[in-house]
Amino acid sequence: xxxxxxxxxxxxxxxxxxxxxxxxxxxxxxxxxxxxxxxxxxxxxxxxxxxxxxxxxxxxxxxxxxxxxxxxxxxxxxxxxxxxxxxxxxxxxxxxxxxxxxxxxxxxxxxxxxxxxx
Numbered sequence: 001x002x003x004x005x006x007x008x009x010x011x012x013x014x015x016x017x018x019x020x021x022x023x024x025x026x027x028x029x030x031x032x033x034x035x036x037x038x039x040x041x042x043x044x045x046x047x048x049x050x051x052x053x054x055x056x057x058x059x060x061x062x063x064x065x066x067x068x069x070x071x072x073x074x075x076x077x078x079x080x081x082x083x084x085x086x087x088x089x090x091x092x093x094x095x096x097x098x099x100x101x102x103x104x105x106x107x108x109x110x111x112x113x114x115x116x117x118x
Contacts, residue, residue: 003063014071017046018046018049018075019078022078038083046097047097050097050101054068054100058106058109067105068097068105071097071101076090
């Protein structure tokens with residue numbers, strides 16, 4: 001299977017958001033801001049990233065179907081490296097982000113299929 005340049009650009013952007021952003025925010029924030037940053041990441045930034053990746057993957061489903069899986073795996077690695085290594089609760093978040101990415105991927109594929117026939 002041939003992957004295009006946009007796949008690698010999207011994967012790099014996902015890696016930046018899921019790996020680098022949590023570390024950078026927690027590194028530069030004070031101890032009182034830590035919980036607020038974690039809530040912001042877990043409930044706003046990461047779900048939006050998973051949804052955007054899903055929509056992007058749905059536009060070319062045959063080439064980009066693995067992007068939601070990569071998104072969930074990179075989230076898990078970033079959360080373990082930033083917050084607590086081996087914490088099993090992050091599996092729940094990774095599963096939710098995977099489900100969110102797959103649902104938006106199917107929605108994107110359905111919309112593309114519906115608009116391409118017109």
